[in-house]
Amino acid sequence: MKPFALPATRLRRAARHRFGWPTLRPEQLTAMRALLRRRDALVVLPTGAGKSAVYQVPATLLPAPTVVISPLLALQQDQITALNDRGRPELRAVRISSAENAGQRAAALDDIRHGRARFLFTTPEQLANPDRLAEVRALRPALVAVDEAHCISAWGHDFRPDYLALGQLINQLGRPPVVALTATASPPVRDDIVARLGLRRPRIVVSGLDRSNLFLEVANCATEEVRWRRLVALLEAEARPGIVYVPTRRAAEELATRLTEAGFPAEHYHGGMPAGAREERHQRFLDDQVPVMVATSAFGMGIDKPNIRWVAHMALPDAPDSYLQEIGRAGRDGDPARALLLWRAEDVGLRRYFTGGAPDPDQLRDLAALLRDGPLSRKALRERTGLGTRKLGQLLALLERVGAATTLADNQLGSPRYAPAPTDAASAALAEAERQLAVQRSRTDMMRAFAETMGCRGQVLLAYFGERLPNPCQHCDNCHAGNVEPPGAAPAADEPFPVRSAVRHPEWGPGLVLGYEADRMTVLFEEVGYKTLSVPVVSEHGLLVPVPD
Template identity: 70%
Template sequence: MKSPITSLRLRRAARTLFGWKTLRPGQLDAMRAILRGHDVLAVMPTGAGKSALYQVPATQLAGPTVVISPLLALQQDQIGGLERRGSANLKAVRISSAETPKQQQAALAALRDGHAEFLFITPEQLADPDRLAEVKKLKPSLVAVDEAHCISAWGHDFRPDYLALGHVVRALGRPPVVALTATASPPVRDDIVARLGLERPKVMVTGLDRPNLFLEANNCPTEDYRWRRLQALLAEGETPGIVYVPTRRGAEELAGRLRAAGHEAAHYHGGMAAGAREKLHEEFLADKVPIMVATSAFGMGIDKPNIRWVAHVALPDSPDSYLQEIGRAGRDGLPARTLLLWRAEDEGLQRFFTGAAPGSDELRDLAAVLRADGPLTKAALRDRTGLGARKLGQLVALLEQVGGAVTRSGGKVASPRYAPQPAEVAALAVAEAERQQSLQRSRTDMMRGYAEARGCRGQALLAYFGEKMNHVCGHCDNCVAGRGTPDNGAVGPFPVHTTVRHAEWGPGMVMGYEDDRMTVLFDEVGYKTLSVPVVSEQGLLVAEPR
């Protein structure tokens, strides 16, 4: 039963502290769930008020709110937004590598004394057992994980501390958790829930369609054709814009080529010095860089309303990444363009990035060290095994998933009491890694499917995320050309979102239809595109009982 008193408190706080006269659909339900002590996973488009989901309830809770956020620029933007409200109840502090030890202690004191409500912090800070203990003493009443898709998109790659956030939440006393992201497909949502240890969370997926974004994709038979199509976009003269490329070298080379062609362009990637990256962020925000050529490292934390276009000159690794990156365009609600210039060769590059499964020998040896000498800190494990921090984080996470490792108090890693033998647990971990890679390859396949879509692109993109659009989007190249056809849910042997089973691939869910093809998301092997006539004639799928 919904409490009118709780709703009234939330609406009053939203109005008096933030100046919001009304709350958007879904916001109030999520806020009520948080005040009742429930976990929340919110997938909402940029500009839809995700931050409000934790900011308003935080003012009604007794202890401080810990906001775990991946980038300092993103944290600073959110802190600035709270400060501009001008209320003492919305005081926010940050603990990061940018603050001196004295400033960090002052921030902790402000939280202890009740003079600050929000603590912004990165996963890397919380990986330090001493820092985690300091934050635990604050007795936080709520944990907000911003850009929560990074748990899946980055955790397996270069931000292993994201994988430990579930342990962090438990170490903080298991307050309610609200996980926020602008893009998360069903597998990523499942990953977020599992990684954070969310308990029967309220899941909100709302309005991922952005009608002001024009969706366009062109197959480029040659690199010269791709260059000419990009030149045609730039000739229209609208700026600022972002060009996404897959590699650091590609960012540098394309920016140089654009400058040689008379365009004001800069490049950005994760291999640059932190100071240089921060300077480029600031210059782009100040409209001093009309064209930014960048890898996927650029954009998070860029709350810039007037980006007029986003172009990709290679196939992204997944629709998850693509929706996140094109979502940076047109935040002011005005028309903006998204242009995907792809070649078949791009898919091979993404498969290269996926890499190979970790070696069973490394996993076996790590499991053996934990069994013989654990619990050990990550630093001690690095010394014993010779593994780097990134690789160690990946392997420990895999072992945890198959019952071969557990993170205990103080961040020490141990072998569980009833863990399988090292050789057995290594084989299980390799199988899990291969399953994850199969899923990632299927996501790349879905990105290729979007690029090749002959019908409405809006429908194709939203179907991947489990959202159904019963009408053509009207804002893509195929719709404008008259190729978009409505999907009324009547095509195909099963309604969208039906749970089905395949004899070889196991259980899955019907995600959508296009022409005579259907997309099914299988739990074990990821996304598969099947022929509807073949499925119907051969009975390849059967509906699972509810």
């Protein structure tokens, strides 16, 4: 099949005539054109910036159906409803998932097969079924869209083990072009997505991470009572609905009760609740029946709600990745919204505790040995090892990184032909885990640096993601307090290395320059994670040297 190279005017015409969108953003158009040329793409756009359009518009110009893989049924249903409400046959969407019975799944596949539907929504779990995978492969899809792609990354805050086999599963679909979509992905997460999905020379589009309608503010609270009073002040000043993020399930329940008793009706949400209760509470929030939701990070994907006026954090988030994702749920209608972080130094210790420690080397060794005797299904591995789904997924991800695990045909798991011996595999995987722990600790350090900065918070936040905000954001508390020089008021700081250039440190090894803020620079090192360095010190002592391409 010849690659598609349709001009941008055809894409704009399809967007206008089929979806009613008068214009396309430059970043959307860039990714769409890559897909029509049968090139893979990784698209990082904030919530509400039109990620779905990136695959939907090209799909109407392709000769075969598009498969959309997404982790949340509620999120799928929103997108299916939006497509089907347009009443156009070429936009009709169907789904095969655990929510449909066998007859409904068969009817959905038949609709795709006979051209009565264009989009097939499904989950990684469905594709892991060999019979289901064969049925989807027979449709000869022209495009695969992986939504919430950060779930495939061990660095992503919503890591899901079921996503780990997606690269192999997509290959078994005939390897059509793939577009990976997410609202936030730092450089390590992007690298993970590319590697695990096996993206081929992907067109990487990252844009719009700075939300000018979102006011960023931080308060360091001396006591828990001060933190409570600051939250109450927010509730008294701002309209609802809003979301309060807390670090633990117990905190969610206790704070929701305290707010309700104080005259601010609130409900709680966390991953320990029954699935039915979570779904019901989620829907009530979307329907404006819950003015304040107090939640852990489990309340996240699928919140497609434009009128959230504020998001508050009652503790330091684990990393800027999850922080940006969570505050991005406010102000999606474009109207002003607030993001308030209330933190204490004690929060850092809590985050260190949640990060956990290194895995058990005996479990790694035994799992590597089992894989050498494979192939085995995930269910068989759980039964043989006694490990839970998430723990097994994490250990498999580590063994995969060191060449001791791989996904085989029919989603079975085994070891590569030249895999290291189980003992050696365990040692290498343990070293990789310790490296990951160091990087995770550095991510928390970067979150603390954001909270403590007296400079522009927008610049600090975007530097973490390797994006550049050339001027102060003018929508954070520090900018408004006059702590930040306005654009053009001071000469630009010396920047000894270009942003996104490779460098090397004598102790920390190779790294990537992510950005500058005043006289500080942010560098992501492969072995130790994120570091914020003094530019004068780096220059004076030659701490970094460029690495040739």
